[in-house]
Amino acid sequence: MNGDFRQQLRAWLAENLRGEFADLRGAGGPGREHEHYEQRREWDRTLAKAGWSCLGWPVEHGGRGASTRDQVVFHEEYAAANAPARVNHIGEELLGPTLIAFGTQAQQARFLPGIRAVEELWCQGYSEPGAGSDLASVSTTATLDGDEWVVTGQKVWTSLAHEADWCFVLARTEPGSRRREGLSYLLVPMRQPGVEVRPIRQLTGTSEFNEVFFDKARTARDMVVGEVGDGWRVAMATLAFERGVATLGQQVGFRRELAALIDLAKRTGAIDDPVIAHRLARSRVGLDVMRAHALRTLSRADPGYEASVSKLVWARWHRDLGELAMQVRGQASIVAENGDLDEWQRLFLFSRADTIYGGSDEIQRTIIAERVLGLPKEPRP
Template sequence: MDLTYPPEAEEFRTEIRGWLEENLPEGWFDEGFEMTPDERKAFTEEWTEKLFAGGWICATWPQEYGGKGLSLIQGVVLSEEFSRAKAPMRADFFGDTLVGPTILQYGTEEQKKQFLPQILKGEVRWCQGFSEPESGSDLASLKTKAVLDGDEWVITGQKVWTTQAQFADYCFLLARTDPDVKKQAGISYLLVPMQQDGIEVRGIVQPDGTDEFNEVFFDGARCPKENVLGGVNNGWTVANSTLGFERGMSATTGHRRFEEEWRLLVEQAQANGKIADPIVRQGLARYHSKIQILRINGLRNLTANLTGEKDMGVAALGATNKMFWSEMHKEAMELALDIFGTESLLSTVGPEKGSWPATARTQGRAAYPVSPMVSSFFFSRSETIWGGTSQIQRNIVGEKVLGLPREPKPPAKG
């Protein structure tokens, strides 16, 4: 494992740091800096334009598709500096982190030219149409179907837990296009316009009042024939690539949000005397230790990728990483409730309002006055589910890493 960066990477780090200091709002790096809701709204609108002008959205993409063509180490440095500055680095998570890389890998030239520039500019928003009421962990059993009618696919079925579907322009959707073959073999990956008749989005309200999760009903919705990604009936292979992007965390930045949470937990425990409780101290020590394991494993992954060396231990980390950090965070948020106690019910926690690290669930959309920490607690419950449940991840580790026999299937009904 190499803990040093080459001189050219450090030069690039200086360039990124200078750009951030020049383009972030005045006072951003000052202790206690906050923005009013109106200021944050204006910042969000302007920041995407600045990111695009700077070329930092999807900067590792090839130049012919709008990226900067950054090397792996440059991409890592870029992520580290944005993370250090706590600056947003993307326009649309589902676009530039999930479906964008998938289009790069499997798309036709026409698909790349149509969709990638829109993703880079933040002009379209995406949602993910994978899970169904009866097909979550067993995704290959999905029942949503697409039937070719001339130059269009006609889609019928239901998806669930579809984040941000109410705002999306497109859905990258899995649908059954051949019911007469093995279930994994008859699935296609479609890029479906959302703003059309035949699609109904219903919000699923969460305990904190947010409703970014949705049910989506397709009743004769249409999709252009050419919007199949990776070929007809090849959607299972394509979807596994998308899930790989979803399950990952940036090698050397994924631990930083957790480190900030740990610091705030220690600060609160010291303030209210819970630090004297040996069980709380042990929980804090365990959380800190796991964060360091996550950090070190990230460096191991980075070193292996840069050197191209085959390391079975690092390969195993790829199968265990998502399960490790999601279960770690779920446990840590249970510890947070113990430390904050009844203060968890207040609308703010910690020494400063807004100090809790932001997640997808703590962006100011809560309908009820719950604290950011409690929103993070709620979100941690979902982290062991999305991108592959911990149970499924254990099966993958057992079968693919340890070489154990496949889990026996339940007996057929009747």
């Protein structure tokens, strides 16, 4: 079954990544989400119509009920084909599984079809100016006013909020509550009065991250996923889905970047420098270690701290690759031709954020120290 699945997918990608979609190869991704956005959305719809989206969702919810193995195959083959970055990944890979696990039947019926068909796009409302890596410090509030929640607060680093129709928001619904208590997981429409999105210009010059201001924005009373006050548990489940099988596809992309960098080092002669040659070799070994750890993590029903280890490993590896790219390019790395960044300069600049977003290195180490090694907990306010 696995071999047939791989061959079918490989053939479909080869057949469809041409014509109107030929220019999409390699488009999008971190720091490049602006590239061919509308065409990539149409590509996502084409994938969905052909049955290549929502693979891991149960059949009764419109998915294929694919095994973990086949999902890994999909992400590896998709990346190997240099297919474009998905615009629907937040809805399909984060919110969809969360609704399947915790949502009501009414919520599932309302939102899952729109995610599958790429008709409604989503963003994630977690981080705040005072609650980034320390997510439990969330201060955005939601209070009931009749049959609606009134949401007030600020979110930051909200990926693709400027394109999203809805946002899943972690908000404090119990006045006076602290830390993980009194939080709820709300589904909030973005296109309404009281919601303002402000782009954040990054080092790369692009603006896929945003600030989102909620000023008495509203959503229906039944738009709480899980129980009121149980938002922390639901939010952590969403983060676990974020670190799922897609990481294997991400690593295929890393392998392609490393191969291109080795080729560049050979063409420029930089590989004759023993220090650079040694670092390139270590990067290749690091990729193999990364893959082995990811496969082991995926084989466990509850990866727990191993997800934190995975984040530490890939984030630091990718950041180091960006630094190595600058070393390989030498003096040319500090010059932007006509003010435009090349692929290596963009990699170097954007990968500086890898060790911060999705849970900073400091937070991942704290999780490992406290929950695995049993070290004393850090003082908290």
